[in-house]
Amino acid sequence: xxxxxxxxxxxxxxxxxxxxxxxxxxxxxxxxxxxxxxxxxxxxxxxxxxxxxxxxxxxxxxxxxxxxxxxxxxxxxxxxxxxxxxxxxxxxxxxxxxxxxxxxxxxxxxxxxxxxxxxxxxxxxxxxxxxxxxxxxxxxxxxxxxxxxxxxxxxxxxxxxxxxxxxxxxxxxxxxxxxxxxxxxxxxxxxxxxxxxxxxxxxxxxxxxxxxxxxxxxxxxxxxxxxxxxxxxxxxxxxxxxxxxxxxxxxxxxxxxxxxxxxxxxxxxxxxx
Numbered sequence: 298x299x300x301x302x303x304x305x306x307x308x309x310x311x312x313x314x315x316x317x318x319x320x321x322x323x324x325x326x327x328x329x330x331x332x333x334x335x336x337x338x339x340x341x342x343x344x345x346x347x348x349x350x351x352x353x354x355x356x357x358x359x360x361x362x363x364x365x366x367x368x369x370x371x372x373x374x375x376x377x378x379x380x381x382x383x384x385x386x387x388x389x390x391x392x393x394x395x396x397x398x399x400x401x402x403x404x405x406x407x408x409x410x411x412x413x414x415x416x417x418x419x420x421x422x423x424x425x426x427x428x429x430x431x432x433x434x435x436x437x438x439x440x441x442x443x444x445x446x447x448x449x450x451x452x453x454x455x456x457x458x459x460x461x462x463x464x465x466x467x468x469x470x471x472x473x474x475x476x477x478x479x480x481x482x483x484x485x486x487x488x489x490x491x492x493x494x495x496x497x498x499x500x501x502x503x504x505x506x507x508x509x510x511x512x513x514x515x516x517x518x519x520x521x522x523x524x525x526x527x528x529x530x531x532x533x534x535x536x537x538x539x540x541x542x543x544x545x546x547x548x549x550x551x552x553x554x555x556x557x558x559x560x561x562x563x564x565x566x567x568x569x570x
Contacts, residue, residue, distance in 0.1 A: 309337065313520055317549075323552070326510075338481065338516050338519075343477055346477045350476060353468055353469055354468055357469075365454070365457045368454065369386065373451075376444050377424055378425070384398055384400060384403075385404050386398040394417065396422070397421045399421070399422070400422075405423055417432045418430070426442065494547065498550065499554050503559060504554055506557055514553040519549070
C-alpha cells in the first residue's frame with residue numbers, strides 16, 4: 298500500500314466529506330484520533346435530525362387537526378364507556394387504520410367491523426371493552442381490556458383539540474430532542490457490534506488494528522450510510538430499507554480497514570542445530 302503522510306487533525310466537516318473516499322482520513326482516524334469517536338457521531342446526528350424533525354412537524358400539522366375533529370366526546374365511568382354520537386360511529390385515520398365506537402351491541406367483536414380484513418390497525422370501543430388489532434408482516438395481534446381496569450375519565454372534543462394544537466406547535470421541537478437521544482443510543486449499540494466486524498476485516502486484509510481503532514473507523518465509515526439514508530428520506534419522503542443502510546455501512550467499513558497499515562510479518566525462528 299502506498300505510504301500516506303498524516304497531516305493535522307481533520308475538521309468535522311472535512312471528515313464528513315472524506316468519509317466517502319479519503320484513505321488519508323481513515324488512516325488518521327485509526328492512528329491519531331483517541332477515544333471512541335462517539336462525540337463525532339453525536340454531532341452528526343444533531344445535524345441529520347433537523348430535516349427529520351421538520352418533516353415530523355409538517356406531518357403533524359397535516360394529520361393531527363383532522364383527527365381531533367373526528368374524535369367525539371366520551372366518558373369512562375363505573376367500568377363503562379359512553380359517547381353521545383350516533384352509533385356505530387367510525388373514524389378512518391388512514392386507508393389502513395380506523396376507530397369504531399359502538400355501545401349499542403351491534404358490533405361486539407373486531408371481526409364484525411366491515412372491511413376489517415383491509416385494516417392494519419383497528420380499535421373497537423364497546424360499552425365494556427377496549428379491543429385493538431395490529432397486523433404486521435402478515436401476523437395479527439389482538440388485545441382486549443375491560444374499561445373497569447382503567448381509571449374513569451371524561452374527555453371533550455375541545456380538550457382533544459387543545460392537546461392536538463399543542464402537539465402541532467411543539468411536535469418538531471419535542472420530536473427533535475427525542476430523536477437525537479434515541480437515535481444516538483441505537484447507533485452506539487450497533488457500532489459496538491460493527492467494530493467486531495472491523496476486526497474480522499482487519500484479519501482478512503492482514504491489517505494492524507485493535508478494537509478501539511476499529512470502533513473509531515466504524516463510527517466514521519458509518520457516516521455515509523447515515524447521510525444517504527437522510528437524503529433518501531428527504532427526497533422520497535420514506536425511510537431507506539434497513540438492509541440498504543447496513544450494506545452501505547459494511548462496504549465503507551471494509552474500505553476504511555483496507556486503508557490501514559499492513560501487519561508486520563512474524564519474525565522467523567531459527568531451528569536449533
